[in-house]
Amino acid sequence: MVFQEERITEIGKKLHQAGMKLTPQRRATVSTLLEYQAKHLSAEELFTLIKQEEPEIGLATVYRTLDLLTELRIADRVTFEDGVARYDLRCENQQHFHHHLLCSVCGKVEEIHEDLLVEVEQEVLHKYGFKVQDHRLTFHGVCSSCSENTKQSEHGD
Amino acid sequence: MVFQEERITEIGKKLHQAGMKLTPQRRATVSTLLEYQAKHLSAEELFTLIKQEEPEIGLATVYRTLDLLTELRIADRVTFEDGVARYDLRCENQQHFHHHLLCSVCGKVEEIHEDLLVEVEQEVLHKYGFKVQDHRLTFHGVCSSCSENTKQSEHGD
DNA sequence: TTCAAAATGCTAACTAATATCAGGAAGCAT
DNA sequence: ATGCTTCCTGATATTAGTTAGCATTTTGAA
Ligand SMILES: [Zn+2]
Ligand SMILES: [Zn+2]
Ligand SMILES: [Zn+2]
Ligand SMILES: [Zn+2]
Numbered sequence A, B: 001m002v003f004q005e006e007r008i009t010e011i012g013k014k015l016h017q018a019g020m021k022l023t024p025q026r027r028a029t030v031s032t033l034l035e036y037q038a039k040h041l042s043a044e045e046l047f048t049l050i051k052q053e054e055p056e057i058g059l060a061t062v063y064r065t066l067d068l069l070t071e072l073r074i075a076d077r078v079t080f081e082d083g084v085a086r087y088d089l090r091c092e093n094q095q096h097f098h099h100h101l102l103c104s105v106c107g108k109v110e111e112i113h114e115d116l117l118v119e120v121e122q123e124v125l126h127k128y129g130f131k132v133q134d135h136r137l138t139f140h141g142v143c144s145s146c147s148e149n150t151k152q153s154e155h156g157d
Numbered sequence C: 001t002t003c004a005a006a007a008t009g010c011t012a013a014c015t016a017a018t019a020t021c022a023g024g025a026a027g028c029a030t
Numbered sequence D: 001a002t003g004c005t006t007c008c009t010g011a012t013a014t015t016a017g018t019t020a021g022c023a024t025t026t027t028g029a030a
Helices: A001-015 A023-033 A045-055 A059-071 A120-127 A144-156 B002-016 B026-034 B042-054 B059-071 B116-128 B144-156
Strands: A075-079 A085-089 A098-103 A110-113 A131-142 B077-080 B083-088 B099-103 B110-111 B131-140
Touching: A001 A023, A001 B042, A023 A085, A045 A059, A045 A085, A059 A075, A059 A085, A110 B083, A120 A131, A120 B131, A131 A144, B002 B026, B026 B042, B026 B059, B026 B083, B042 B059, B042 B083, B059 B083, B059 B116, B116 B131, B116 B144, B131 B144
Parallel strands: A098 A131, B099 B131
Antiparallel strands: A075 A085, A098 A110, A131 B131, B077 B083, B099 B110
């Protein structure tokens, strides 16, 4: 909770640098994003949660705030297979967006915060002349617990 | 054009194997996907194009056909920043979806058909126990022609 | 305190995508 | 041919996520 406050005021500074204000609505949005980190909530899901902290807030404001945070690279927008935009707070001092593991069996979404692409991106620069600034990487497959379950049920045959 | 016909009949076989028919509407959809390969068209964009070949076709059929092709792994669905689903015909004998380079200056979308992630995916298996079946990788950055233009205008200063 | 700019809430509008449903075509068995 | 079944289709209605418009409120500097 103390960390949260620090983080929020820090984000407030970034907003001020861009000539914008940390209004109560924006504060509530950021704090909810912090609280539900790595949950990949949609704008509407966030809206209902934020309302608990800031009941007067409107849906449009949530959308506007999320757009703002995305532009300032405080948050990242990511879309999985259902086509709904979801939001992640960008980790501090993280240059690039983190990666996601999407289990096709249980539907779970895991995160990888390690940047596995440094070499790949150099290769892309050399071979294709493309200067990578950021990336979106999602792996589709079977998570560790699901493949263990499969193994066990195979033993049972 | 000859190659197209071959490709279409080959896809027709895959449909038959799955107990489905290559109807005129589906044929027209596949042929349009082939014709506009690597254009990353949305369902509605495809719809207006397909109508030229098959004017009686309805939008719902296009959606249904694209779903079908995606399930049979004949096509791949990909979503960029605007949140709209776009469709790529999967290259023959290609295990994984290809990658995309999205230029933030000119908006161009390039493709990389080389699978750069073999080692990364082994790392993911060893470190996280996650068995990768497929992936979605998009790089955001500056394409080669745009960075050359930037260099030239810097010279001009 | 005044005032302009920024931000907000409400609602309507828009768009992509899906669901529904009443036909049609194709395949097979008489 | 005839019926029967299954699959497929087009039109339309509906849903859900998102954006636009606008009047009102809040904010922070002068
Ligand atoms: Zn995440
Ligand atoms: Zn799983
Ligand atoms: Zn592509
Ligand atoms: Zn470019």
